[in-house]
Amino acid sequence: MAQYEMTLFWIAVACYGIAAICYIFGLLARKEALFNCALSIVVVGFCGNLGSVVLRWIAGGVPPFIAISESLASGVLIAVFVFLIAQFVVRNLEAAGVLVMPVCFILLGWAGTLMKGIGSTMPPALQSTWLWTHIFAATIGFSCVLFAAALGFLFLLKENQSGGVYEKLPGLQRLDELGYRFISGGFVFLGLMMVSGALWSNQVKGNYWNWDPVEVWSLISWLVYGIYLHLRITMGWRNRRLAIYALSAVVVMIISYWGIPFVSENFHTGFRIEH
Structure with missing residues (x-):
């Protein structure tokens, strides 16, 4: 197999x-x-x-x-x-x-x-319903913000190009609105990821927050997208500035989601399955 x-x-x-x-x-x-x-x-x-x-x-x-x-x-x-x-x-x-x-x-x-x-074998620490919620929310959240970054990229391309495939892309306002919706969804799922992770941590270690690098970077990522929403809803940002922001923010998300767990020994890497 x-x-x-x-x-x-x-x-x-x-x-x-x-x-x-x-x-x-x-x-x-x-x-x-x-x-x-x-x-x-x-x-x-x-x-x-x-x-x-x-x-x-x-x-x-x-x-x-x-x-x-x-x-x-x-x-x-x-x-x-x-x-x-x-x-x-x-x-x-x-x-x-x-x-x-x-x-x-x-x-x-x-x-x-x-x-x-x-x-x-699966360590007892990973035998939790909260693990499934945590992983599901993390993957959906990442997928949403990655697609939002792609929409931001298309916005920047369409803004400066015309003809051919660019004409068939949705309008600039539509791309901006779709990016906002995907980031809003990603923000919710990333929040669920942190809440379920905290409950899982409490179940295993007796406390909700340990300040390990993955937790800190997850919080940073969530705040980065919270700032995006604040800039759009409260400050009135639209279009090009938010497209650039979405592209930059997804880099932080990739570092948080995979880069930090790869280089840091912490709660998350400490309970890996033995092969």
Whole structure:
């Protein structure tokens, strides 16, 4: 089963990489046909990504999001799922793949370099309902703000370009509004991530907040998006400034979500499954 899992995993990596190239060249050449081709490739990659995650879960009998490589693979899976759903809910957003798919390709490829054996036991600290809520909220929150960053990128492109695929993009006001909605959703889910994480921490360690680096950076990320909402709702910011803000903020989110757990030994990394 491990062989099938890894085959599907690398198929997903390859598909995401090819799709990313198609999206980029589609934008540069202003060829909508390349976007359509890329979307089909993303669907194939998503199926491979999903299959590898499911097979790993079945083989190990434990949730496939405990090790950093598993967290990356599962997080990318949800991000691509949100991207695909958005394609069918909102028309003419194919070009969002120009940002979403390169990020997903890099993160999933990184996961492949970190992949280890399948976990066989689950520590008591991870056997909590709050863990599921925590992971679900974190992945949905990240997916929302990543897509919002892609919308911000499209806003900046459409503002300075015309003709071809740019004409088919939603209007600037529509892109601005969609970015706001996705960040609002991401803000709610990131808040749920922190609350469920605090309850989980109290269940395991007897206190709600430990000031470990992941907790601190999660709070920073949440506040960054809280500031975005404050700037829009209270200060009246719109359009270009918020598009740039959304692009910058997602970098903080990526560092918080995967970078800090990778380099820091703390509560989160201290309870990894032994392989």
